[in-house]
Amino acid sequence: MALMPPIERQGWQQRWTFIAASTGAAVGLGNLWKFSYLAGENGGAAFVLVYLASVFLLALPILLAEVIIGSRGRANPVSSLHHVALEAGSSRFWQIIAWLGVAASLLILSYYSVIAGWIFAYVEAMFDDVFIGLNVRLVGDHFNHLLEDPRRLIIWHSSFVALIVLIAAFGVKRGVARAARILIPVLIIALILLAVYASKIGDIDTALEFLFKPDWSALTPAMILAAMGQAFFTLSIGMGAMMAFGAHRPDRHSVVGMLAMVALLDTAVALLAGLAIFPLVFSLNIEPAMGPGLMFVALPYAFGQMVYGDFFGLLFFLMVACVSLTSGVALLEPVTAWLVERFNWWRPLAATAVGVLVWLLGLLTVFSLNLWADINLWGMGVFEWLDFISANILLPLGAWLIALFVGWWMRAEVISDEMFDDHPWIFSLWRLLLRYIAAPAVLVIFIVPLYQRLIG
Numbered sequence: 001m002a003l004m005p006p007i008e009r010q011g012w013q014q015r016w017t018f019i020a021a022s023t024g025a026a027v028g029l030g031n032l033w034k035f036s037y038l039a040g041e042n043g044g045a046a047f048v049l050v051y052l053a054s055v056f057l058l059a060l061p062i063l064l065a066e067v068i069i070g071s072r073g074r075a076n077p078v079s080s081l082h083h084v085a086l087e088a089g090s091s092r093f094w095q096i097i098a099w100l101g102v103a104a105s106l107l108i109l110s111y112y113s114v115i116a117g118w119i120f121a122y123v124e125a126m127f128d129d130v131f132i133g134l135n136v137r138l139v140g141d142h143f144n145h146l147l148e149d150p151r152r153l154i155i156w157h158s159s160f161v162a163l164i165v166l167i168a169a170f171g172v173k174r175g176v177a178r179a180a181r182i183l184i185p186v187l188i189i190a191l192i193l194l195a196v197y198a199s200k201i202g203d204i205d206t207a208l209e210f211l212f213k214p215d216w217s218a219l220t221p222a223m224i225l226a227a228m229g230q231a232f233f234t235l236s237i238g239m240g241a242m243m244a245f246g247a248h249r250p251d252r253h254s255v256v257g258m259l260a261m262v263a264l265l266d267t268a269v270a271l272l273a274g275l276a277i278f279p280l281v282f283s284l285n286i287e288p289a290m291g292p293g294l295m296f297v298a299l300p301y302a303f304g305q306m307v308y309g310d311f312f313g314l315l316f317f318l319m320v321a322c323v324s325l326t327s328g329v330a331l332l333e334p335v336t337a338w339l340v341e342r343f344n345w346w347r348p349l350a351a352t353a354v355g356v357l358v359w360l361l362g363l364l365t366v367f368s369l370n371l372w373a374d375i376n377l378w379g380m381g382v383f384e385w386l387d388f389i390s391a392n393i394l395l396p397l398g399a400w401l402i403a404l405f406v407g408w409w410m411r412a413e414v415i416s417d418e419m420f421d422d423h424p425w426i427f428s429l430w431r432l433l434l435r436y437i438a439a440p441a442v443l444v445i446f447i448v449p450l451y452q453r454l455i456g
């Protein structure tokens with residue numbers, strides 16, 4: 001009896017460490033930068049609603065499945081899949097999930113680090129008080145000048161890659177979880193304040209209508225695929241990252257409870273970012289569909305108008321830089337862990353090797369913004385192709401295979417072994433969702449637009 005309190009306390013600690021680490025991986029540029037520009041490009045509310053449905057009906061059940069694979073395999077994604085596939089008496093074919101994850105995480109990290117580099121460049125600009133009192137056209141020019149300058153882009157891209165390699169090399173993952181425990185609540189408070197400010201100086205009515213009153217004519221197969229891809233991207237599914245985290249999940253705590261918390265926090269951040277950005281977009285006559293620059297024009301303008309805006313802007317962009325670092329570390333982890341565990345590589349060497357590869361791949365995105373801006377295949381540039389292949393092809397494919405494997409191949413007793421303290425009805429509901437909703441829906445949503453694109 002005397003031992004109970006400390007054990008319990010430790011359990012809580014671990015539970016929050018897992019939630020913080022997973023939320024740190026989930027919350028990142030996907031919530032702020034990508035969610036806002038995709039919502040803008042895809043007509044607003046219809047996209048937002050499909051996205052929300054995808055998060056809770058498809059992505060969350062698949063997230064749980066991915067964590068369970070890692071939790072059962074207790075190793076890097078490639079080895080975990082090998083182990084669970086053997087245990088399920090199935091073929092090594094399922095290891096393809098890990099290979100798809102490897103490809104997706106490398107491609108995504110390559111452009112993620114370029115965009116995170118933009119954030120770094122904005123930290124510097126905020127530090128130099130660049131945006132004070134600027135009109136929106138000049139704020140837009142500032143963004144365009146950054147994209148036109150490959151040298152600056154490469155400097156910041158390199159800084160981001162170097163930082164995540166350092167963090168991964170020295171295994172300060174605990175530090176990352178600890179940082180996320182402070183960062184995420186502070187980010188949420190900052191976004192609430194920013195949303196309130198934006199509603200004062202911007203056009204909140206039009207923004208609310210745009211974000212929450214659907215115009216269903218925007219509903220197309222391509223849009224649904226984009227919304228679903230974004231749901232997987234934002235919850236970090238299909239890349240092996242959450243499998244790697246599952247290998248470290250605390251025992252004795254409901255996985256469902258912890259992951260639901262992660263999904264709720266992640267969704268809250270995305271919606272708050274939308275509420276902070278869109279009132280400004282409409283009052284400033286920014287084109288909502290302007291693309292990836294949306295947040296980089298709307299927010300600096302707002303800070304430029306605010307009392308002490310230089311200071312708050314600096315803090316805000318620093319915070320976003322930190323959450324993109326926690327996500328970047330999570331993206332680097334699966335491949336690094338595989339090199340370390342499978343080939344016995346020294347961790348710093350493994351992290352550096354992956355970093356170099358990602359850095360080289362990142363140059364494709366850097367140049368597609370300037371020197372190669374004219375290269376275009378079927379209406380998409382190099383960066384758009386990288387994003388399309390990773391978020392709209394590799395992630396849905398990986399997520400679908402995970403749903404299929406855990407839903408139909410893994411034995412129920414094995415799975416429930418990994419789900420501590422979850423009620424049987426939660427287990428049944430989840431399995432039902434995975435088998436009959438997630439697996440078929442992901443396949444249809446994935447195939448139809450591809451079919452249309454290729455045939456149409």
Ligand code: PHE
Nearest residue numbers: 026028029030234236241327
């Ligand atoms: N979920 C992160 C974001 O929204 C991106 C990410 C994907 C991070 C996969 C880790 C693993 O920014």
